Amino acid sequence: MGGLTYTMLDAMKMSTAEYYGKTLCELGAEHPDIVGLSADLAKSTKIGLFGEAFPERFFNVGIAEQNMVGMAAGLAKAGLTPYLSTFAVFASMRALDQVHTDICYQNLNAKIIATHAGLSFGQAGSTHHCTEDIAIMRAMANMTVIVPADGIETANAVRAAYEKKGPVYIRINRGFDQVLYDRPDYGFRLGKAVTLHEGTDLTVIACGACSWRALEAARALEKTDGLKVRVLNMHTIKPIDEAAIEAAIMDTRRVITVEDHNVIGGLGSAVAEVAAGLGKSLTFKRLGIPDCFSIIGLHEDLMAHYGIDENGIMAAVRELMGRDFEADENWDDEV
Amino acid sequence: MPLTREEKLRLEQKAHELRKLCLETVVWAGSGHIGGALSAMDIMTILYHKYMRLDPKRPELPDRDRFVCSKGHIGVGYAPVLAELGYFDPELLKEYNHTGSPLGMHLDSTKVKGVEASTGSLGHGLAVGLGMALGARVKGESWRTFVLLGDGECDEGAVWESAMAAAHFKATNLVVIVDRNKCMIDGPTEEVMGLEPLADKWRAFGFEPLAVDGHDFDALAGAIDAALAAKDRPVAIIADTVKGQGIDFIAGDYRWHYGSFDADKKAKALESLERYGQARIAKARGE
Numbered sequence: 001m002g003g004l005t006y007t008m009l010d011a012m013k014m015s016t017a018e019y020y021g022k023t024l025c026e027l028g029a030e031h032p033d034i035v036g037l038s039a040d041l042a043k044s045t046k047i048g049l050f051g052e053a054f055p056e057r058f059f060n061v062g063i064a065e066q067n068m069v070g071m072a073a074g075l076a077k078a079g080l081t082p083y084l085s086t087f088a089v090f091a092s093m094r095a096l097d098q099v100h101t102d103i104c105y106q107n108l109n110a111k112i113i114a115t116h117a118g119l120s121f122g123q124a125g126s127t128h129h130c131t132e133d134i135a136i137m138r139a140m141a142n143m144t145v146i147v148p149a150d151g152i153e154t155a156n157a158v159r160a161a162y163e164k165k166g167p168v169y170i171r172i173n174r175g176f177d178q179v180l181y182d183r184p185d186y187g188f189r190l191g192k193a194v195t196l197h198e199g200t201d202l203t204v205i206a207c208g209a210c211s212w213r214a215l216e217a218a219r220a221l222e223k224t225d226g227l228k229v230r231v232l233n234m235h236t237i238k239p240i241d242e243a244a245i246e247a248a249i250m251d252t253r254r255v256i257t258v259e260d261h262n263v264i265g266g267l268g269s270a271v272a273e274v275a276a277g278l279g280k281s282l283t284f285k286r287l288g289i290p291d292c293f294s295i296i297g298l299h300e301d302l303m304a305h306y307g308i309d310e311n312g313i314m315a316a317v318r319e320l321m322g323r324d325f326e327a328d329e330n331w332d333d334e335v
Numbered sequence: 336m337p338l339t340r341e342e343k344l345r346l347e348q349k350a351h352e353l354r355k356l357c358l359e360t361v362v363w364a365g366s367g368h369i370g371g372a373l374s375a376m377d378i379m380t381i382l383y384h385k386y387m388r389l390d391p392k393r394p395e396l397p398d399r400d401r402f403v404c405s406k407g408h409i410g411v412g413y414a415p416v417l418a419e420l421g422y423f424d425p426e427l428l429k430e431y432n433h434t435g436s437p438l439g440m441h442l443d444s445t446k447v448k449g450v451e452a453s454t455g456s457l458g459h460g461l462a463v464g465l466g467m468a469l470g471a472r473v474k475g476e477s478w479r480t481f482v483l484l485g486d487g488e489c490d491e492g493a494v495w496e497s498a499m500a501a502a503h504f505k506a507t508n509l510v511v512i513v514d515r516n517k518c519m520i521d522g523p524t525e526e527v528m529g530l531e532p533l534a535d536k537w538r539a540f541g542f543e544p545l546a547v548d549g550h551d552f553d554a555l556a557g558a559i560d561a562a563l564a565a566k567d568r569p570v571a572i573i574a575d576t577v578k579g580q581g582i583d584f585i586a587g588d589y590r591w592h593y594g595s596f597d598a599d600k601k602a603k604a605l606e607s608l609e610r611y612g613q614a615r616i617a618k619a620r621g622e
């Protein structure tokens with residue numbers, strides 16, 4: 001298993017994208033079929049590290065995302081494994097037709113590592129915020145969608161993407177993430193949620209930057225309110241871990257989702273789809289960006305503003321714990 | 336018409352003030368796209384202080400001239416231009432990038448008066464500007480539309496789709512200015528993705544390209560006059576500029592696309608801007 005070389009010390013020094021860049025260099029040494037592409041964001045996305053290590057296998061296409069994605073499709077058709085990187089907003093929207101038709105439709109083996117996602121480029125404003133990409137990429141047939149929670153998980157995801165044949169979209173943040181994992185061997189498996197905290201009162205299902213915050217909230221609630229909150233890090237949004245969602249519903253009956261994304265179409269929607277399909281009673285709340293273009297500011301501040309930080313999660317847990325709902329065995333209007 | 340000596344002196348003084356306010360804004364913001372802001376400052380100065388018909392007190396005036404800052408990342412340079420004209424309180428510059436501020440890295444037309452289009456995703460501005468220009472034609476209005484493009488931005492295919500359409504629709508009430516500072520993020524433009532022969536490309540797409548020194552007000556005025564007088568083909572002014580112009584230790588260095596200044600660096604930058612600006616002012620005075 002790769003990524004094993006990373007330690008807690010690295011996490012303090014390395015941005016999430018640096019984990020990506022370094023992991024891709026390791027992978028590149030192992031697999032000569034890997035090629036890289038960027039669109040004048042080689043440095044910002046850290047795929048430039050791969051470009052320095054393997055200049056003959058790297059293409060910086062200039063500021064031309066659509067061309068980059070189309071070229072990746074061609075490289076994949078030539079039997080290579082392209083990894084491409086730009087900001088999430090451009091990967092998911094500027095070049096979407098190419099992602100859809102050139103990559104997903106033909107089920108090509110291309111990996112899109114999109115950085116500066118969610119509100120992590122907060123000060124850049126809405127042209128650079130990306131709170132739609134999970135919804136968009138999830139709707140593309142053949143696409144696998146991963147939202148790692150920190151640098152070490154990003155290293156795992158970048159490796160898993162190589163093993164998984166077909167298109168993969170990995171969404172990471174700008175800059176440093178809070179450190180959720182201090183070692184890589186915590187059992188990362190594509191499509192399998194990681195239980196960060198055990199609990200029977202309520203389940204918080206999180207991804208990306210929200211996973212660490214959900215864990216902090218659960219720990220705090222245990223101390224202050226004596227609540228036992230289960231926390232799932234749902235790093236793979238597609239295919240989603242239906243078994244973990246079902247277990248959460250059956251064991252806790254209260255579910256909150258939290259994501260750095262529009263409440264429409266992302267993790268919350270994916271969980272809701274599974275929950276509705278099960279037909280089991282639950283009380284449910286989605287935390288995220290409330291279908292608006294975000295204000296400008298620092299990522300941390302914006303997460304607090306939209307209630308997807310520790311405090312926002314704690315408030316939502318208390319609200320849901322206070323909410324009355326019928327347990328399904330008591331329903332008499334069922335027949 | 337050539338610039339009078341007074342006009343030129345006034346523009347030099349204004350550009351000097353604005354370059355300094357841009358640096359201050361970067362410091363207030365914590366960091367910013369100073370390189371591309373300074374390469375474009377003379378262009379924005381002459382547009383806003385000589386050519387554009389506008390009234391900052393009435394930013395919605397129907398017949399105002401339009402400016403689309405397609406290289407939207409230079410908010411730290413564009414916001415000072417607007418603030419200084421009175422579109423909003425210059426005190427707001429001190430909160431640039433702060434949480435909840437209307438001013439972020441890329442200016443938002445829904446938050447900042449005077450901004451015609453929310454740009455920041457490169458390659459959009461020419462299409463939006465062309466729409467504005469054709470809108471004037473349809474409505475029988477006389478406003479002119481100026482679009483500022485980055486040279487790296489010209490890598491985007493969308494720019495050329497718009498160029499083809501502008502020529503096709505003979506949008507001579509549209510003036511394109513390319514800030515040819517020869518730098519983008521990952522390196523010099525010709526190393527990352529060669530653009531030359533850039534003037535020939537614009538010509539092939541139906542424009543009249545005019546290559547001028549983008550830090551020379553006389554040259555810029557001549558080109559803009561020609562663009563505004565164009566009858567058959569729209570003009571693309573290719574303004575030869577220097578990224579980070581005026582700050583000696585960043586000028587021409589692509590690594591200063593985006594950066595920050597600690598107290599020491601800021602003092603040095605300000606000194607350099609002062610020297611640079613005063614020399615230009617002295618020259619305009621004929622000293």
Ligand SMILES: Cc1ncc(C[n+]2csc(CCOP(=O)(O)OP(=O)(O)O)c2C)c(N)n1
Binds near residue numbers: 406484514
């Ligand atoms: C569609 C798109 N892709 C990438 C970026 C990221 N980006 C911001 S500025 C920049 C370089 C711009 O270079 P240029 O147009 O030459 O501007 P200048 O050098 O004048 O600042 C890039 C790639 C973006 N803003 N939009």
